[in-house]
Amino acid sequence: xxxxxxxxxxxxxxxxxxxxxxxxxxxxxxxxxxxxxxxxxxxxxxxxxxxxxxxxxxxxxxxxxxxxxxxxxxxxxxxxxxxxxxxxxxxxxxxxxxxxxxxxxxxxxxxxxxxxxxxxxxxxxxxxxxxxxxxxxxxxxxxxxxxxxxxxxxxxxxxxxxxxxxxxxxxxxxxxxxxxxxxxxxxxxxxxxxxxxxxxxxxxxxxxxxxxxxxxxxxxxxxxxxxxxxxxxxxxxxxxxxxxxxxxxxxxxxxxxxxxxxxxxxxxxxxxxxxxxxxxxxxxxxxxxxxxxxxxxxxxxxxxxxxxxxxxxxxxxxxxxxxxxxxxxxxxxxxxxxxxxxxxxxxxxxxxxxxxxxxxxxxxxxxxxxxxxxxxxxxxxxxxxxxxxxxxxxxxxxxxxxxxxxxxxxxxxxxxxxxxxxxxxxxxxxxxxxxxxxxxxxxxxxxxxxxxxxxxxxxxxxxxxxxxxxxxxxxxxxxxxxxxxxxxxxxxxxxxxxxxxxxxxxxxxxxxxxxxxxxxxxxxxxxxxxxxxxxxxxxxxxxxxxxxxxxxxxxxxxxxxxxxxxxxxxxxxxxxxxxxxxxxxxxxxxxxxxxxxxxxxxxxxxxxxxxxxxxxxxxxxxxxxxx
Numbered sequence: 001x002x003x004x005x006x007x008x009x010x011x012x013x014x015x016x017x018x019x020x021x022x023x024x025x026x027x028x029x030x031x032x033x034x035x036x037x038x039x040x041x042x043x044x045x046x047x048x049x050x051x052x053x054x055x056x057x058x059x060x061x062x063x064x065x066x067x068x069x070x071x072x073x074x075x076x077x078x079x080x081x082x083x084x085x086x087x088x089x090x091x092x093x094x095x096x097x098x099x100x101x102x103x104x105x106x107x108x109x110x111x112x113x114x115x116x117x118x119x120x121x122x123x124x125x126x127x128x129x130x131x132x133x134x135x136x137x138x139x140x141x142x143x144x145x146x147x148x149x150x151x152x153x154x155x156x157x158x159x160x161x162x163x164x165x166x167x168x169x170x171x172x173x174x175x176x177x178x179x180x181x182x183x184x185x186x187x188x189x190x191x192x193x194x195x196x197x198x199x200x201x202x203x204x205x206x207x208x209x210x211x212x213x214x215x216x217x218x219x220x221x222x223x224x225x226x227x228x229x230x231x232x233x234x235x236x237x238x239x240x241x242x243x244x245x246x247x248x249x250x251x252x253x254x255x256x257x258x259x260x261x262x263x264x265x266x267x268x269x270x271x272x273x274x275x276x277x278x279x280x281x282x283x284x285x286x287x288x289x290x291x292x293x294x295x296x297x298x299x300x301x302x303x304x305x306x307x308x309x310x311x312x313x314x315x316x317x318x319x320x321x322x323x324x325x326x327x328x329x330x331x332x333x334x335x336x337x338x339x340x341x342x343x344x345x346x347x348x349x350x351x352x353x354x355x356x357x358x359x360x361x362x363x364x365x366x367x368x369x370x371x372x373x374x375x376x377x378x379x380x381x382x383x384x385x386x387x388x389x390x391x392x393x394x395x396x397x398x399x400x401x402x403x404x405x406x407x408x409x410x411x412x413x414x415x416x417x418x419x420x421x422x423x424x425x426x427x428x429x430x431x432x433x434x435x436x437x438x439x440x441x442x443x444x445x446x447x448x449x450x451x452x453x454x455x456x457x458x459x460x461x462x463x464x465x466x467x468x469x470x471x472x473x474x475x476x477x478x479x480x481x482x483x484x485x486x487x488x489x490x491x492x493x494x495x496x497x498x499x500x501x502x503x504x505x506x507x508x509x510x511x512x513x514x515x516x517x518x519x520x521x522x523x524x525x526x527x528x529x530x531x532x533x534x535x536x537x538x539x540x541x542x543x544x545x546x547x548x549x550x551x552x553x554x555x556x557x558x559x560x561x562x563x564x565x566x567x568x569x570x571x572x573x574x575x576x577x578x579x580x581x582x583x584x585x586x587x588x589x590x591x592x593x594x595x596x597x598x599x600x601x602x603x604x605x606x607x608x609x610x611x612x613x614x615x616x617x618x619x620x621x622x623x624x625x626x627x
Contacts, residue, residue, distance in 0.1 A: 038116065042212040043259035044166065045298040047449045049348040051261070051357045051392060058445050061359055063117040063168070063394035064110065064413065068096035069153050070121035070172030070221075075183055086178040087409035089401045092137035093126055093149040093176050095156050097399040099139045100416035103159045106399060109414045109424060111163065114440040118165050119218060119361055119394045120157065121172035124192055124200045126150055129176070140420060149176075154207075161213035168216035168263065169204055170361075171197075179221060180268075186226040188219070188244055198248050205256035216261035217252055218361065219245050222305065224269035231267050233286035236462030241267055242290060243462070249294050254469070263359060264292060265303040266344065273315040275323050281312055283343035289589040291354040293456040293467050293504070297487045301392075304344035305362035308378030312339050329378035336381055345389055352585025353457040353503060360386065362396040367430045369410040376431065383435045387442040457587040458484035458492075458502035460548065468544065470513070471557070477517050478547040481554040485545030492543045492602050494595030495617045496588030497574050500548050503587045508601060508625065509542055509561035516541060518556040528571045529606035529619045536604035536621060540565050543602035552615030553607045566624035569603055572596060575618040596622035
C-alpha cells in the first residue's frame with residue numbers, strides 16, 4: 001500500500017489511504033553509499049533466513065521498486081490526461097520516467113543509491129496490450145517509440161540485467177491502473193480468472209528464462225478485501241491466497257524455471273476499516289501455523305510491506321473511513337519493534353517450518369516536502385529495524401517526476417524534470433539521505449552461508465500436497481486419498497493426531513530412488529504398538545509421506561536408501577497430548593503432534609479403527625538414523 005488518491009465514499013470505507021502532508025524541507029547533506037553493484041553469480045536460492053548466490057554467498061536484496069508498468073491511471077477520466085494519474089505522473093503503461101531520462105541514466109542512478117536488485121512491476125493487462133506507446137512518452141529513449149508496453153518492459157529488463165542488477169518480476173495488478181483500493185486488483189483473480197493469472201505468469205517466466213539475472217517471481221501485490229469478501233490463508237476456496245500462491249509457485253518451478261525465487265507476500269487487509277467492525281492487517285502472521293512448502297525447499301522468500309501512515313489495524317485513511325487504531329508512526333520504538341516482529345520479522349528471527357528470508361518489498365516516506373515529525377521519526381525507526389535484523393528490503397518508489405511547482409508526490413528517491421534535470425536523494429536537500437546512507441553502509445552478513453537444518457510442513461487439508469518431484473513423476477500412488485509427501489531432500493519427522501498435517505526435516509538419508517506404498521502390516525518386525533494397526537517401512541526404507549481418507553490413515557510412503565539405517569526403535573505416542581522431540585515450529589496448531597528426535601527417522605505409523613476411533617495417527621515408530 002502506498003500513497004492513494006481520493007476515490008470516493010465507498011473506497012474510503014474500504015482501504016483508502018491519504019497522502020502524507022506536503023511542505024518544504026530544509027536541505028540535508030549526506031555521504032553516499034560506499035558499495036555499488038557488486039559481483040554475484042546467479043541463480044539465487046535460500047539457506048535458512050538468507051538469500052544466497054550460486055556460490056553460497058549471502059546476497060542481501062538491497063532493492064527498490066521501479067513502478068509504472070503496472071499502471072498509474074486513477075481509474076476515472078481520460079487516461080491521456082496526466083491529471084487523472086496518481087500524483088499527476090502518467091507512466092503510459094511503462095516503467096516511469098522514460099520520457100525524461102535515458103534508461104542508462106536511470107539505471108546508473110540506481111547503482112549510485114547502492115542497490116543490487118530491482119522489483120519491476122507489471123500488470124496482467126500489459127502482457128496482452130498491443131497498443132504502441134506514444135512517442136512523447138519515450139522522448140528520452142526514442143528507440144522505444146512504436147513498441148508495445150511489454151516490449152518496453154523487455155528493454156528495461158535487458159538494461160538492468162546488463163548493468164549487473166538482479167531483477168524480480170512483480171505482478172502488481174490485474175489491470176493497468178494505480179493500486180490499491182476498490183480497483184479490481186484486490187486479488188490475483190479479482191478482474192480475471194486464476195487460470196489466466198497462472199498462464200500469464202508462466203508466459204512471463206518463460207519470456208525471461210534465458211536471462212539468469214532475472215532471479216525471482218513476486219507473485220502478487222497486497223492481497224486484500226474487495227467490497228464484500230476477505231482473502232484468507234488456508235480455507236481452500238477461491239479466495240485462498242495460501243493455496244493460490246502455493247500452487248503457482250510449484251508450477252513456475254516445475255513447468256517454467258526451477259531457478260527462480262518464489263516471493264509470497266502476506267495478506268495486506270481483511271475486514272471493514274470502521275470502529276466497531278472487525279478489521280486487521282494479517283501480513284505474515286498466518287504463516288506461523290501454515291507455511292509454504294515448495295517442490296524445491298530452497299526457493300521460498302516471504303514478503304511484507306510497511307508504511308508509517310498505515311498501522312497493524314489502520315488502513316491509512318484520513319477522514320472518512322479512518323478508525324481510531326494507531327498507525328505505525330504512532331507507536332513507540334519498542335511498540336514498533338514488537339509489532340513488526342509479530343507481523344513479519346518472526347520468519348527470520350525464529351527457527352521453524354516458516355523460516356525463510358524476509359524481503360520488506362515496500363517501505364517509503366515523503367522526501368523534501370515531508371516535514372512531519374511523526375513520519376520522519378517512523379522512517380528513522382524503521383531503518384533501525386532493517387539494520388538491526390539485517391533484513392532484505394525494497395524502497396517504494398525509485399523513480400518519479402519532479403515538477404517545479406512542487407506538485408510531485410516527493411516519495412521517489414530519483415526524480416526528473418520535464419527538461420531531464422535530476423533531483424535525486426543525493427542532490428543536496430533531501431532529509432532521507434542520512435538514514436539511507438546509514439542503511440546501505442550498516443554492517444551486514446556477507447560471505448558463505450552454511451547449510452543449516454530445513455523444516456517444512458505438509459498440509460493436505462483440502463487435497464494432495466505432494467512436494468516430492470520423484471513421487472509426482474510416479475503418478476497417483478493412492479487413488480482417491482489425500483496425499484502428503486516431503487520434498488525430495490527432506491524426510492518426514494512428525495505427524496499430527498488430527499488435522500492431517502506433517503513435518504519434514506533435512507539431514508536424513510539420501511534417497512536411492514525406490515519407494516514402497518505400505519497399506520498393511522507386511523513389514524512389521526515387532527509389536528511396537530499393541531492392538532493398533534501398524535504401517536511400517538521395510539529395512540533401509542524411511543517415511544517421506546503418507547495419505548489419508550477423511551481422517552483415517554490410508555498408507556505410508558516409504559523411500560529406500562543405500563545407507564544402512566538403524567533397526568532398534570521406540571514407540572512415540574501422541575494420541576493424548578503433544579510428544580515432540582525437536583524444533584520445527586507448531587505445524588498443526590490446536591492438534592496433538594508427534595515428532596521423532598532429530599537423530600531418528602520415522603519407520604512407521606500406528607492407528608486404530610476400533611469403536612469410537614477415526615483411524616487418525618496415534619503413534620510413530622522412531623528409529624536411530626545410524627545402525
